Amino acid sequence: MVLDLSWPVLWHGLLWPLMRLTFFISLGLFVGNLIESLHWTRHAARLADPLARRARLKDVSAASFSMAFFSGVTANTMLSEAHEKGTISDRELMLSNLFNSLPTYFLHLPTVFFIAAPFIGATAAVYVGLTALAAVLRTGAIVAAGRFLLPPVPEGCLPCRLDEAEAKRDRGSALRKTWRRFLKRLPKVLYLTAPIYTVFFLLKQAGLFAWLEDLLAGQVGLFSFLPPEALSIVVFHMAAEFTAGLAVASALITDAGLTQPQVVLALMLGNVLSSPMRAFRHQFPYYAGIFRPRMAMKLIVCNQALRVVSLVLVGTVYALLA
Template sequence: MAPGELLTGLALPLVRIFFFISLGLILASLIEELGWSRMMSRLALPFVRFGRFSETSGASFALAFISGVSANTTLAEAYRDGKIGRREVLLANLLNSLPRFFLHLPTVFFLMAPFIKGAALLYVGLTFCAALLRTLLIAATGRWLLPAPAARPVAPTGGGKPSLREALLKAWKRLRRRLLRIMLITAPIYALFFMAAAWGYFALFSAWVEENFSLLAFLPPEGIGIIVLVAATELTAGLAAAGALLDGHTMANREVVLALLTGTVLAAPIQALRHQLPYYAGIFPPRLAAELIVVSQLFRAGSVILVGTVYFFLSA
């Protein structure tokens, strides 16, 4: 493998991951030290209050509109300090699917629109419905599974809150304690999956799924090609193929949208292993990290399949 590939495919992504993890740790510490969690949780008040989530989960929900890594780091720090339990971490991570959708919406939409034009609106609308459905279901599940929050004590009016400089010093000390451990866990995992992708194992797995997954018969043969490109390479390749098929009147908007939704579902496990597992394993305990990834991917896939199935029959 050429040194340039190692630099652009492994070294630079790891630097980017560690930068955002470090930023997330600092933000999480500042939120705790300066008492910002209550203020931020107000942005998510309807979901938090109905689902019986804590202020920490509310702050994570609000922060997820800006940075998914920082939102998860807030949950990880609260769990490590015993402020929230395992069940709430799982539910709060799932609750953040709606802000994560809006976080990536501009990139996804403006990437899709030049290729597939009007079909981009259909795809974005359907994935938004899936994200909203997940958030509503998790809020309802939280109300059922989480205990009613106890009455919060009135905060003292005098002093006690550190200055910004003191909070930054505490955040820096916490970062130095934890960052080395995170790097030792994250770097080998990311490198392993980078090499697996470079050697073509993910592409082989995706091709095997497409060849043996008989439920894809509802799509024309050209649609299978879009799915393979989305699942085995990246979204841009699938969009380029879809745009060419649309321009050539080989496929209609409905078929392209269904192919992209299917490719998104089938690509989810691979994307989770390549991108989520390295940094989840760095900030959460290993078993909890695995649970978060499996549950979130299954729930996301289930919601997309449900919304896609409704669209399939309504648009027939």
């Protein structure tokens, strides 16, 4: 297969996205280090402390949870820094990253809803509500898992490692410390993220991801609980993108008379089948720039596995009750 490596394709498909990705990772890295240096972690941790304490997660995990409502990159950077210092173990890093699935979801929820609503009206509220419920269930599962898998957090230790934060802060010193740590960490981000992103770009140009998505889309016939018209929503959701699935759903609600449950289940099925591959394609390059590549892979796999299980569980209950 001949790869299209013309300048417009390289610029729009590789160089500009890579520059944006590097910028936002760098920004998240700098902000995460600055929060740490100024000891603002203490205040961010207070917001999520009750829930994190139930999960036996430390202060940095609670702070990361709070920060994930605003920036997933900064939240992950905080966890990565703590893990490299030995503040949190591999197990707690895994659980903390999974713990952040709720704020990460709510970070994108307005965009999802306001894209879906013009296409499918009130059905968008049902679909978004079910996916939000799945995110809440994931967080509940992580809280329960933390109580079994992590040692108890000592009473009154919030934050366990930041008792010195109440002392007078030298902001100039904090900024210098942040800058030194940023310059030390940035090359690692660039050395890992740029090559990995380039490889994924070339694989996309070679048609690998399109082939995999078409392969999965060809299996929708296995889901006979949906009418053939609804399966077309799944196919377009997978072969193109979320908006294409919504456009098809909008047309079929009018022309084919699909019911609200059928449309919701078709969108959820398309979500379950398409998201893992797309998440891996888009997340791995930036995760590998924040975490070690092996850990990045483990985090993405566990995140997607938990996400699929929660969506299938919520979708199954909805199908039985609808």
